[in-house]
Amino acid sequence: MCGIVGYTGKRRAGPILLDGLSRLEYRGYDSAGMAVRDGNKLAEVVKATGKLIHLADKTDQGRALEGTCGIGHTRWATHGDPSLVNAHPHVSGNCTGSASGPVESEVVGVHNGIIENYAELKEKLLRHGYTFYSDTDTEVLVKLVDYYYNKYKIGPVDAITRTMVRVRGSYALGLMFQDYPGEIFAARKDSPLIIGTEEDASYLASDVPAILKYTRDVYYIENLQVARISPGHVSFYDLNGDERSLPLTTITWDASAAEKEGYEHFMLKEIHEQPEAVQNTLNSLAAEDEIHLEEAGITQEFLAGLREVDIVACGSAWHVGMAARVLLEDLAGVPTRVELASEYRYRSIPTQDDTLVVIISQSGETADSLAALRAAKERGAATLAVVNVVGSSIAREADHVIYTKAGPEIAVATTKAYSAQLIVLYILAIALGAAKGRITSEQKAGYIRELRTIPDKIRRILEEKERLQWFSSKIVNAHDIFFIGRGLDYAMSLEGSLKMKEISYIHSEAYAAGELKHGTISLIENNTLVVGLLTQSALYEKTLSNMTECKARGAYLMGITPNGNFQVEDSVNFALYIPRTDEHFFPSLAVIPLQLLAYYTSVNRGLDVDKPRNLAKSVTVE
């Protein structure tokens, strides 16, 4: 995880680095640091534990650091606890690693990722007289660069490529060398990194929002490449040290998309952006009554030839897969497996070339999902990435890619990306069903027309958010919450439960309603909240019976069901109605009250909604 920034230009670097880091805090926030240098002078290093505000306070909002070239980092601990000494930047020189001020050091660096063979490399460096002040793999990496730089007198690019050949793992790296004032060197393998330029300045960042305020012209540095960055100029090198040219990409999103725009939290803003996220995604895949997947290189023949779909993802994206399975089986008649990426990559699942492996990922950088994609390709499957971040690793490496049009998502708990992913998977199921002759073109047109009504229906649910705000104030002290449902309702329960626990810290579980009686029902006590999802007419009675079994044991019941099912009030204590739609598409509507319930519960508990403890948005470690 972790976020990296860099700046070299004519302005004071400190405030620019801090501003960039503030937009990357979602990538980790247990400590932060910066190194800034002024011409030939030594780099000044300042670090602080905890959130970025501590670093801002320590440096007078970055103004206390002299100099126009610097690198910065916000950390999510992997090796070593979240202490001052382990915070980045790390240096090659001998020092305590915790004092602020100028550091006598040839190399200073920040790193995102994990160096797997760091212990072996540390041994080697110890033998060569290096000493270590921290527990981090990053300090080892910086010192290894220093070792090659001094041993062979080969200049920064070659010292970095030699290091890259020796290390195993993933990294995005930003380095400054004492002998090269005004320059930053960068490298990446399997961790995201971009470089922005304008006339007399250049920027380095883990993600676009960090630099969007300054420039829209970015380079996506490729895997196993090194960049040499000076004000307004960047050159790229491969592992042999040969220069490479890369295309300059212009970012088209609106900078305000990465700001809160008056909402109290990014999560609330992103919840409200779901109608647009759904509509934009739908418009990119369907025009009139037809589905268009040509841009992703997906043809009718390709779909007709598929015999199986495996969906692989993590977290909420995996929940999208759990819902999509129902549609793929129901509308397309295609056997569908849904696998957690962290499990899939280590299993030897027999895969044929008529299997489509769909990797769903908001960030496109989740380490387990990326590894699963590579495993699927090795196993001979065709791969499709459903990704939000353009140019991300998963998008680049998959055979086919469909982008969700959710725009940048900042809150750690995903909302609008989840909703946009659902749309892509619905469309895929409909297209597959049509290609296989399971649904007629009239049915297909009917589904597409119905999908076009979803954004307005989401808006209608959002208009009634005060009811959920009120209800959440009643459950603010809950110890356990259960979310139950069958079929698609079970898939929604999974997402409702994860949203609740990740931002409210209330223990919650999602259960297939029929499975509750095989053990878990023993946890039901007086006033335990059970949230039942009741959107599928064929399963309505059955789930409601399971809910009343809980009520008989003291549970307090909340039911989420389509408008018109008013008889539910005979059984539940609190009913929440959502507009009607085709039953396959209810996940897009039922998820809205689940998100709002989690959001308001977190707010009522006084928690940091956008940055819940122990989490990070983009999980680029295994």
Ligand code: G6P
């Ligand atoms: C993290 C986020 C989740 C997300 C998961 C997968 O755990 O907190 O919201 O669902 O990663 O991320 P991805 O970027 O692959 O969708």
